[in-house]
Amino acid sequence: MIELVERPIDEAAVLRHVSSPAAGAVVLFLGTTREFTAGRQTASLDYECYPEMARSKLRQLEEEARSRWSLVECAIVHRLGHVPLGEASVAVAVSSPHRQAAFEAGKWLIDTLKEVVPIWKKENWADGTSEWVHPGIPAAKEHTAHD
């Protein structure tokens, strides 16, 4: 299951999707919006994506995870738009007959998602400035809330 949603992620629904009598293990990873990054305070985050390619890349990740590990079900849900502090911006859930595959596949999925899926976050800092996060590019863009 691949979903891009503009509302809070329904974690229970994600877990239900991967639950199965064939599974002996379910692993759920939630990425949540953190208040402090390197000592700097965040007020909220905004996410945007390249929808067609993001969906296609997420489907590829699911396919590759299924080919590398023995999975029963797999669900990846990413939230877009405005995300308040402490809420989940991404959920990755996998189920497998045994726990090792579920842990490994879940970790690989979130690690790879963060490297290749065209989704971007904007940090809205508590001081009123905001900036897009582009790893490897320091402060690509910064402006005040009044711009």
Added chain:
Amino acid sequence: MKVRVQMFAALKEMMGEACVELDLPPGTTVAQMKHTLAERYPSVREVLARTQVALNQEFAAPEAVVPEGAELACIPPVSGG
């Protein structure tokens, strides 16, 4: 040939456009297209240098030739999750 290139995140914000139209000679490569963009938008040169190009929703090599009618997008370093 005319192509349209989608922009995202900081690139979109700094260029002030979600989509840029370019007139490129046939046979233009992805690297040459980025060079053209950097010339037209010098303020995003640094971001463009670290930006990948997606050709029909797949990451393209710098030497790949831009086909007419392709769906093109600039993908600055991603930060989902």
